[in-house]
Amino acid sequence: MFAWSRFAAIVVKEFVQVRRDRLTFAMMIGMPVMQLVLFGFAINMDPKSLPMAVVAAEASPFSRSLVRSLEASGYFRVVAQPSTAAGAEALMAEGDVQFVLHVPADFSRKIARGERPVVLVEADASDPAATGNALSAIQALNYSALDRDLAGSLAGLRSPAPAFELRVHRRYNPEGITAYNIVPGLMGVVLTMTMIMMTALAMTRERERGTMENLLATPVRPFEVMAGKIVPYILIGYVQVVVILVASQLLFQVPMVGSLALLSSILVLFIAANLAVGFTFSTLARNQLQAMQMTFFFFLPSMLLSGFMFPFRGMPGWAQAIGEVLPLTHFLRIVRGIMLKGNQWDDIALEVAALAAFLLAAGAVAMARYRETLD
Amino acid sequence: MAEAALAIDVEGLTKRFDGKVVVDRFGLQVRQGEIYGFLGPNGSGKTTTIRMLCGLLTPDGGSGTCLGFDILRESARIKREVGYMTQRFSLYEDLSIAENLEFIGRIYGLADRRRRVDEALERLGLGKRRGQLAGTLSGGWKQRLALAACLLHDPRLLLLDEPTAGVDPGARREFWEHLHQLAHEGMTVLVSTHYMDEAERCHALAYIAYGKLLASGTAAQVVAGAKLHTWAIEGEDLAAVAAELRGAPGADMIVPFGARLHVSGTDAATLAASVSAAAARRGLRATSVDPGLEDVFIHLMRRAPEPVTVAGRAEG
Numbered sequence: 179m180f181a182w183s184r185f186a187a188i189v190v191k192e193f194v195q196v197r198r199d200r201l202t203f204a205m206m207i208g209m210p211v212m213q214l215v216l217f218g219f220a221i222n223m224d225p226k227s228l229p230m231a232v233v234a235a236e237a238s239p240f241s242r243s244l245v246r247s248l249e250a251s252g253y254f255r256v257v258a259q260p261s262t263a264a265g266a267e268a269l270m271a272e273g274d275v276q277f278v279l280h281v282p283a284d285f286s287r288k289i290a291r292g293e294r295p296v297v298l299v300e301a302d303a304s305d306p307a308a309t310g311n312a313l314s315a316i317q318a319l320n321y322s323a324l325d326r327d328l329a330g331s332l333a334g335l336r337s338p339a340p341a342f343e344l345r346v347h348r349r350y351n352p353e354g355i356t357a358y359n360i361v362p363g364l365m366g367v368v369l370t371m372t373m374i375m376m377t378a379l380a381m382t383r384e385r386e387r388g389t390m391e392n393l394l395a396t397p398v399r400p401f402e403v404m405a406g407k408i409v410p411y412i413l414i415g416y417v418q419v420v421v422i423l424v425a426s427q428l429l430f431q432v433p434m435v436g437s438l439a440l441l442s443s444i445l446v447l448f449i450a451a452n453l454a455v456g457f458t459f460s461t462l463a464r465n466q467l468q469a470m471q472m473t474f475f476f477f478l479p480s481m482l483l484s485g486f487m488f489p490f491r492g493m494p495g496w497a498q499a500i501g502e503v504l505p506l507t508h509f510l511r512i513v514r515g516i517m518l519k520g521n522q523w524d525d526i527a528l529e530v531a532a533l534a535a536f537l538l539a540a541g542a543v544a545m546a547r548y549r550e551t552l553d
Numbered sequence: 554m555a556e557a558a559l560a561i562d563v564e565g566l567t568k569r570f571d572g573k574v575v576v577d578r579f580g581l582q583v584r585q586g587e588i589y590g591f592l593g594p595n596g597s598g599k600t601t602t603i604r605m606l607c608g609l610l611t612p613d614g615g616s617g618t619c620l621g622f623d624i625l626r627e628s629a630r631i632k633r634e635v636g637y638m639t640q641r642f643s644l645y646e647d648l649s650i651a652e653n654l655e656f657i658g659r660i661y662g663l664a665d666r667r668r669r670v671d672e673a674l675e676r677l678g679l680g681k682r683r684g685q686l687a688g689t690l691s692g693g694w695k696q697r698l699a700l701a702a703c704l705l706h707d708p709r710l711l712l713l714d715e716p717t718a719g720v721d722p723g724a725r726r727e728f729w730e731h732l733h734q735l736a737h738e739g740m741t742v743l744v745s746t747h748y749m750d751e752a753e754r755c756h757a758l759a760y761i762a763y764g765k766l767l768a769s770g771t772a773a774q775v776v777a778g779a780k781l782h783t784w785a786i787e788g789e790d791l792a793a794v795a796a797e798l799r800g801a802p803g804a805d806m807i808v809p810f811g812a813r814l815h816v817s818g819t820d821a822a823t824l825a826a827s828v829s830a831a832a833a834r835r836g837l838r839a840t841s842v843d844p845g846l847e848d849v850f851i852h853l854m855r856r857a858p859e860p861v862t863v864a865g866r867a868e869g
Contacts (some may be wrong), residue, residue, distance in 0.1 A: 392643035395607055396660045397632045553611055 201468050205475070212475075216482045216497075224311050225492025228276040229257040231266045235283035244281065244297065247319055253312035266300075270349065272525045273511055276302045276309060276491065289341050296343045303348035304518040305359045308489035313346055350435075350518045358433070361426040362517045363486045366509040368422065369415050369445075370452050370480050371473070376411050377456030378469035386465050400548045408453045415449040416442075436516035440523060444512055447533045451505040454540035461547035480506040508532045560585045560710050560741035561606060563617025563624060568601050568610060568764075575601050577764040578615065583743055583757070588736045590755030591745035594854055598764040599745040600640060603712050606743070607637045620709055633661070636703030640714040642695045644702055646688025650679055653687050654702060661706040673701045693724035700731070711735070713744040717751065729754050749847045758846075760853055767853045776849050783817040783844040784828040785810075788837035797834075801827040806852055817848050 196203055230248070234241050248254045257275060260266045266278040280298040282288075288295035299316055301309045351358045384390040393403065419442075426432040455476060463469035481487060483501040490501060501507045508529040515521030515529075561583040568576040576598040583589045593599050604610040606619050608628025616623070622630045644653045654673055658666035674680045677697055687698060696716060703711065711732075717725045729751065732742055736756075744755070752758055752772065759769040768775045786794055791814045798804045798816055803823030808815045818824035825841070832839035844852075 387646070388639065388641045388643045389645055390643075391609065391639050391641075392637075393660075394609055395632060395635075395637040395639075396657070397629060398660050 201471055205471050208475075209478075212478065216479065220483060220493045220497035221488045222492035222494075223307070223488065225308055225489040226252045227255040228253060228308070228312055228491055229274065230254045230277040230279060231258040231260055231269050231275040232256050232279045232281065233260055233263055233266045234279075234281040236281065236285055238286040240286045240289055241281040245279065248279065248316070251312075251315045251319060253315045268525075270300065270302055271515070271519050271521060272528075273302070273515065277312070285342070292341075294341065294343050296345050298345050298347055300347045300349050302519075303351040303354050304514050305485070305489060306351060306354040306356055307359070308491060309348075310354070313348075316344055316346060319344075355430075357426075357430040358518055359514065360486075361422070361430050361432045362513045363510050365419055365422045365513055366448070366484070366506050367481060367486055368418055369449055369509075370506050371477055372418065373411055373415055373449055373452035374456040374459065374476060375470065375473045376414070377407060377453045378459040378463060378473055379466055380407055380411075381457060381460030382463045382466050382469040385460075400545065404457055404544065404548065407457070408450065411453055412446065412449050416445065419445055432517065434517055435520035436522070441513065441516045444509075444516075444526075444530055444533070447530065447537060448505060448509045448512075451533055451537040451540060454537055454544050455505075457544040458540055458547060461544060461549075480504050483507070485510050502532070503536070505533055505536045508536075558585050559583065559618075560587070561589075561617070561619055561743065563606070563615060563619070565615035566602065566605055566612050566617070567614035568598070568605060569613050575764050576605070576612075579761070579764070579766055581759060581766070581769075583741060585741050586736055586739050587756045588732055588742045588744065588754070590752045590758040591743060591761070592747070592752055592758060592850060593745075593761035597762045599761060600714055601764075602761070603637070603714050603743065603745065606631075607635050607712055608632055609637075633706075634708055635710045635712060636706070636708035637712045638699050638703045638714060638716050640718065642687075642699060644687050644695075644699060647686060649684050649686055650674070650690070650698055651683035653698065654705060657702045657705050663706060669705055673705055677701050692719045693721055696720050696724065696728065700728070704735075709739075709741065711740060711742045711744075713742065715745050715747065717746065717748065725751070749845065749850075752846050760850055762854045762857045765857065767857055768849075772846055776844055776846060779844070779849040779852055780819055781817050781844045781849055781852050782819070782821045782824055783815055783842050783848050784824065784839050785842045786814040786816065786828065786832050786837050786839045787812060788835070790835065794831055794835060794837065798827065798831050801831065803827045806848070806855065808848065808851065815842075815845075815848055817844055817852060 196206075232245055234245075245256060249256060254277060258266075258269055260269065263278075263280065266275070266280075269275045270278055278300040280300070282295055282297065285295050285297070299313075301313055303309055348354060384393060423434075427434070456473070459469055459472040459476075463472055479500060483493065483497055484490070484504050484506040485501065486506065490498065490507070493501065512521070512526045512529050512533075515526050519525075559582050561581055564580045566576055566579040566581075567574065579598070579602055581602070591599050591603070601610060605612045606624060608624070608631050612625065616625060618624065619631045620634050622628075622634075624631065645656070648656065651670060651674065654670040655666065658670055663669055671680075674683050679685075679694075679698070687695065690698060700713075700716065717728055720728070725748070732744070733754075736742055744751070746752060755772070757769070757771055758775055760767045760775065768778055770778065791809060791812075795807050795809060795814055798807050803818045803820045803825075804816050804827050805818040805824075806816070808817075816824065816828050828839050
């Protein structure tokens with residue numbers, strides 16, 4: 179028999195318990211708000227204002243009009259005008275620009291002669307989603323870009339036949355294969371998730387089961403506990419990396435252009451940074467459930483704002499600022515840079531420095547929060 | 554025998570949790586090689602005091618030494634020389650018996666770890682079950698394992714927090730025999746307990762309630778110090794006698810012990826008058842007896858100024 183009073187007893191008890199568990203309560207309210215804000219405002223599948231470098235071998239009205247019309251499309255923003263192709267190459271390798279526009283030396287002359295000069299647009303296709311729409315916009319521009327300049331005696335050169343040929347060169351991922359972008363990124367995502375969760379749980383478990391009291395009563399030092407907890411998971415992290423790398427080669431044929439040794443050495447930093455976050459969570463969480471909740475609170479923005487799922491450059495400034503704080507953001511740039519672009523140490527030094535700074539900060543918080551006593 | 558050195562000598566220990574005083578100006582002197590019993594109701598501050606002694610909690614006030622080391626500044630040294638057995642089993646349930654001992658051995662950096670672990674297992678009689686997970690042990694075995702673990706590094710002082718809670722009488726007796734053997738070899742033991750028979754096995758006792766030390770000394774001294782007089786009434790219908798005596802002049806405390814009723818009070822004359830009157834009315838036999846430790850403790854606790862709320866944290 180169903181008894182309302184018994185049913186009501188359970189309902190009342192559940193509400194009391196939920197209210198008492200502040201973190202769960204905050205999570206139930208906070209999660210939808212966070213997701214709404216992130217998905218609604220931060221994520222943009224059609225990124226605009228992508229940084230572009232222009233290598234103009236001639237400065238003519240034609241070349242200026244071309245650049246202006248590209249900018250007018252909304253998809254491009256000229257941020258650099260290197261004098262050489264090598265300079266532009268470096269900018270793209272470091273990820274400072276997404277596109278390079280090469281205007282040939284005799285652009286105006288050839289247009290005037292109706293020779294349809296070739297304008298090369300290099301696109302960083304390591305993230306096909308970020309460049310796709312911009313490249314489509316280029317194709318449309320092709321026809322109309324110079325219409326205004328081709329006035330008077332040159333009017334005959336107007337469309338339908340384009341006055342010049344725009345050749346798009348997809349760099350790093352010529353076929354625009356999404357897996358090339360996703361699979362290396364997945365390495366960072368998997369590591370973020372498991373490393374933070376494992377350490378957060380491992381420490382919280384000690385407290386929850388009461389073994390922490392025994393541990394604290396021994397002469398063991400905080401740093402010994404922290405380092406001892408972290409090292410095994412670094413090894414586990416490496417096993418995960420090996421699995422992902424082997425799978426990316428065998429199943430997806432993702433290239434490994436750069437140095438595996440460089441990637442491996444940076445992985446230590448990235449894994450340690452995540453473990454320090456997990457350790458910090460473990461000093462805050464009162465039980466394993468809370469540790470899990472905190473992990474998700476960190477993981478969700480990591481996944482959405484780092485550029486893993488959605489183009490980083492498509493996000494508004496505030497979202498990019500949050501993204502810049504997250505270690506995954508920097509690691510994604512590093513891993514994609516090394517695997518797809520063949521980045522060397524010089525190209526990624528800044529990103530590595532950001533990771534190191536994060537590790538130091540998170541490690542300091544973790545050490546400051548760790549108590550040698552039960553106070 | 555010359556006056557033995559003090560293993561624990563603390564004065565004025567105070568601990569507050571969220572503004573609530575859990576231990577209030579507590580002083581304790583324990584001689585070396587002594588088994589010192591630590592008694593008091595739940596939440597009286599026993600666990601908190603033990604934790605302050607071994608450096609797990611920082612006292613808000615007070616000072617003193619543990620094994621000659623300053624409890625405020627030298628807790629690292631104290632930790633090396635003290636074996637602390639927590640109230641709740643705090644070894645790793647997902648490690649085997651041997652793995653737990655190996656772990657403790659490594660933490661203390663014992664040079665002859667292998668040999669010590671083997672010896673400990675042998676002493677425990679667990680040599681054959683060394684591979685068994687600690688979580689699958691019964692309460693009594695868990696307690697033995699925990700004791701073996703905190704003895705592994707040859708501490709000079711044992712702090713045992715209700716070590717025999719939930720352990721059967723046989724295992725408790727064995728445990729106490731072991732403690733006396735250790736004390737005989739020079740180990741100092743501070744043990745908290747709720748069992749009166751265990752309290753009587755201690756060389757000296759301290760009774761603490763609401764964070765305050767109420768009495769200390771040998772069992773006999775504590776009983777004598779309470780200046781309590783107790784009468785035992787035997788016979789039928791004791792519940793009715795108890796009801797009648799409740800509130801009677803001089804009868805401060807009425808405690809049923811099965812077929813006997815203990816009536817205690819500090820005013821010997823009025824107590825005697827009330828008890829004999831009540832017993833005589835029903836034709837029961839009332840005899841003056843020596844108060845037991847339990848009578849004294851209950852009396853001490855009732856007399857203590859009771860704060861409205863006690864002990865902020867679990868087990869205070």
